[in-house]
Amino acid sequence: MCKVGVIALGLGNIASVIRMLYWLEIPCAVVESPENISNFSHLLLPGVGHFTDGTSRLTDSWRSKIYRCVHTGTPLLGICLGMQLLCTSSEEGAGEGLNYFSISFQRIPKHPNLRVPHMGWNEIMSSPDSLLLQGIDSPRFYFVHSYYASGNDSACTGIANYGVSIAAVLERDNICGVQFHPEKSHRFGMQLLRNFVTQYNP
């Protein structure tokens, strides 16, 4: 039975994610402490804010419980800062992420016509292997971020261009992440979340 656990580390607004899941009639619940992380078919890790705040809120208890779920095959999707926390490190701040992807984040370089933060809608070039982007025609999503991972990484299945090639979607085994905000990307975000629960099976 499908039930999505939305991990609440206190990193920004999760109301919009919950609202979109309700709209999609996908059963979900907020997971406020690591003890309550079991019994979900899928896990979501949303997050907005500073990398250091993220790594410090991922206590040893959270880390071990998340590792356990992931290693038993529970699919995990990180959103925005949540995706960055699935990785190794970021120039933005201190601490280590969950290290599922050996990727580090760097600041989006300055460019005369492109402002930082990268704020707004951008189109994604998707890999035919992507499960999250499957069936989404001309995908575009809402981005808000100042740090990025390179689109050249082998786990990258969706790329956005903003002066540099940005890893918009990372996917490997049962772990995936999106740099953009599906919960703010209306029908595109809805299709992506639907894909997460239907294409990724525990």
Add this chain to the structure above:
Amino acid sequence: MTLPRVIPCLLLRGEGLYKSRNFKDWKYVGDPRNAIRIFNQKEVDELILLDVEASRQDKPIQWKLIEECAGECFMPLAYGGAVDSPETARRLVSLGIEKIVLNSTALKRPELIKEISEQIGTCSTAVCIDVKRNWLGKAYVYNHRSRRQLSLNPLEWASKAVELGAGEIIIQSVDRDGCFNGYDLDTLEKITSSVSVPVTILGGGASLNHCTDAWQRGASGVAAGSWFVFQQPHRAVLITYPEYKKIRFAFEQTQCQ
């Protein structure tokens, strides 16, 4: 290609949506929840909701109404109006508000920008600057709460706001508000040349040509009120928004020039 965001800006007075001309001459538009629901169906890029009475009349923030509005849309919704503390900002974000817009509360106490951006992030903290021109045509910051033109230069204030942690600057022209005569491109260009964060322009926008003109001067967001809620010439209420492919076409054409 990254297009600028085309953003309907909705003004709340009490529980109703209203629209102004030069910050006066208010006309009732409708229920904010319905309007947002319609904009959501039209898949707009982003929305701004400003409670224009909250600061001016010291009214409390309309929490329930804001929560209902946030529940009606699946795109970013920014809120402004009497946000005077990091706790207020945090509470708004927890309701689903993507961005907080600071205006008179930041003029009163600029440190507020730093406090709020440290709490909710610079990407979620926008500062709105109302600009009015004096009889010589020189642009000054206007304080809508005291209804006074300040001897403060918009450029200085924008730079200071960014230094304090604003992740976006919104420039609103009082003189062009509700006039359908295009954006204040001169002020826009001065500001985009000196700050590196996204800048959104508001006031006078009424066509995709106005939007592309603003984009060429560095705007990453083009916002409008009257254009999306009124049908000219008599300001009859009609909620509209251009189709994505028309917006895209207009900007692509501009890029080719």
